[in-house]
Amino acid sequence: xxxxxxxxxxxxxxxxxLLVLWWVVADWLDDRSLPGPEAVAQALMQEARSGELxxxxxxxxxxxxxxxxxxxxxxxxxxxxxxxxxxxxxxVDPWLVLLxxxxxxxxxxxxxxxxxxxEAAAIGAVALNKIPNVVVTLREGARSLDPHTSEMARVFKFxxxxxxxxxxxxxxxxxFASAMRSGISLIWKIVLVVELLGRSNGVGFQIHLYFQLFDxxxxxxxxxxxxxxxxSVEYFVLQPLEKHSRRWRAKST
Amino acid sequence: MAATDILTANIRSKVFDAAEGGVMHAxxxxxxxLKSQTFTCVIGPSGCGKTTxxxxxxxLDQQFDGDIxxxxxxIMTAVFQEPRLLPWRTVEQNVRLALSNANTHVELNDLFxxxxxxxxxxxxxxxxxxxxxxxxxxxxxFAVMPDLLILDEPFVSLDDATAERLRAMLLxxxxxxxxxxxxxTHNVEEAAxxxxxxxxxxxxxxxxxxxxxxxVPQADRDSAYIQDMxxxxxxxxxxx
Numbered sequence: 001x002x003x004x005x006x007x008x009x010x011x012x013x014x015x016x017x018l019l020v021l022w023w024v025v026a027d028w029l030d031d032r033s034l035p036g037p038e039a040v041a042q043a044l045m046q047e048a049r050s051g052e053l054x055x056x057x058x059x060x061x062x063x064x065x066x067x068x069x070x071x072x073x074x075x076x077x078x079x080x081x082x083x084x085x086x087x088x089x090x091x092v093d094p095w096l097v098l099l100x101x102x103x104x105x106x107x108x109x110x111x112x113x114x115x116x117x118x119e120a121a122a123i124g125a126v127a128l129n130k131i132p133n134v135v136v137t138l139r140e141g142a143r144s145l146d147p148h149t150s151e152m153a154r155v156f157k158f159x160x161x162x163x164x165x166x167x168x169x170x171x172x173x174x175x176f177a178s179a180m181r182s183g184i185s186l187i188w189k190i191v192l193v194v195e196l197l198g199r200s201n202g203v204g205f206q207i208h209l210y211f212q213l214f215d216x217x218x219x220x221x222x223x224x225x226x227x228x229x230x231x232s233v234e235y236f237v238l239q240p241l242e243k244h245s246r247r248w249r250a251k252s253t
Numbered sequence: 254m255a256a257t258d259i260l261t262a263n264i265r266s267k268v269f270d271a272a273e274g275g276v277m278h279a280x281x282x283x284x285x286x287l288k289s290q291t292f293t294c295v296i297g298p299s300g301c302g303k304t305t306x307x308x309x310x311x312x313l314d315q316q317f318d319g320d321i322x323x324x325x326x327x328i329m330t331a332v333f334q335e336p337r338l339l340p341w342r343t344v345e346q347n348v349r350l351a352l353s354n355a356n357t358h359v360e361l362n363d364l365f366x367x368x369x370x371x372x373x374x375x376x377x378x379x380x381x382x383x384x385x386x387x388x389x390x391x392x393x394x395f396a397v398m399p400d401l402l403i404l405d406e407p408f409v410s411l412d413d414a415t416a417e418r419l420r421a422m423l424l425x426x427x428x429x430x431x432x433x434x435x436x437x438t439h440n441v442e443e444a445a446x447x448x449x450x451x452x453x454x455x456x457x458x459x460x461x462x463x464x465x466x467x468x469v470p471q472a473d474r475d476s477a478y479i480q481d482m483x484x485x486x487x488x489x490x491x492x493x
Contacts, residue, residue, distance in 0.1 A: 151313050152333065162350065
């Protein structure tokens with residue numbers, strides 16, 4: 001059998017087993033704390049029909065995108081600078097260690113206290129949680145830049161822009177890919193927390209609402225819907241992007 | 254600096270910090286100049302500072318005592334020991350990237366044809382043999398129409414037949430573009446084939462040991478002449 005098909009079949013089987021297990025346990029417990037798949041599907045349909053689902057999914061998705069873009073841009077710039085300048089790195093490194101060890105929750109709470117319960121504070125807090133990871137990954141990348149290739153660029157007078165685009169960024173591609181992957185999964189989880197603590201829309205806000213109503217079916221409905229969206233982003237945006245930037249590797253021996 | 258000299262190098266001293274502390278003298282009082290449109294080969298014992306000299310000429314190493322005179326209106330370019338192509342760009346992209354922005358659309362067909370790269374223009378360097386990658390590096394260096402071409406053992410670790418073909422390609426391109434070439438090599442025979450002038454360096458710290466002028470044009474050198482010259486260089490005890 002085709003190995004890809006084989007893999008997909010096994011994944012499908014695995015998911016089906018999980019679904020059956022969920023259904024059996026929910027049926028056996030017969031309790032409001034664990035509704036079965038059909039109750040969750042019903043809640044999902046209801047939220048979708050009222051339009052609520054899309055409004056909140058979009059609100060969360062927008063925050064995820066904004067925080068992700070900000071964290072990648074700022075984190076990459078700082079990371080590359082630190083990788084290339086040892087003195088700067090030695091100076092900034094303690095801040096980085098400190099920031100890496102501050103819990104996400106603390107940054108969020110402080111951002112809301114200092115900057116108010118607004119969108120900028122929410123997105124800024126999420127980005128700030130992710131920036132140190134991006135910095136560390138890209139710093140590693142900048143340190144591993146090949147000096148031979150940089151010399152070639154100097155001899156052929158590539159200039160700043162050409163060197164960045166054709167020499168530096170392609171070498172950093174695996175580090176970008178790694179930072180993006182770990183970034184997107186971390187960021188959406190933190191976005192839910194900022195929404196729960198200080199926003200009036202989004203998946204996190206809805207989960208908070210239905211938590212107070214003890215409506216587990218709707219909580220699970222929102223969670224699954226958003227997991228589905230994030231998986232789609234992974235498969236239809238990030239992976240094709242990575243495949244495109246790695247096309248030369250596939251051909252090289 | 255004579256009117257026909259394209260480059261004058263006067264390296265009084267170049268030292269490296271040695272690993273065990275102290276300093277290592279790589280070059281001391283090395284002076285030479287390159288006549289325009291000539292082919293000069295640099296030979297000398299391994300590790301004597303040949304590559305260091307080239308790096309200084311190319312401006313890649315500025316931590317030395319001395320001065321290099323080379324007109325800024327002239328173009329200097331290089332073929333390194335390793336091809337140093339960008340693996341994520343195709344052969345043609347690699348060559349075009351070397352061009353200045355004003356010349357991006359310059360015609361390269363003849364150059365690719367002459368170097369036998371016509372069929373692999375859209376290949377990535379990882380798909381090429383070492384010989385082909387070296388030719389691509391030559392194409393990149395000649396595409397920018399250099400006044401001075403610096404070559405650091407560009408044919409090392411190729412089989413004899415391939416090296417032979419690449420030398421012929423290099424000679425013909427050098428003649429037709431009338432650039433000046435400076436090439437470091439380990440291969441005395443290669444120097445006898447290509448050079449108008451051979452600079453012999455001493456063991457470390459490198460200094461000028463001898464300068465030999467070959468007055469037979471490259472095209473007229475037969476294998477007897479080359480053998481004879483190689484032998485003479487060896488007998489004079491100037492090279493290993």
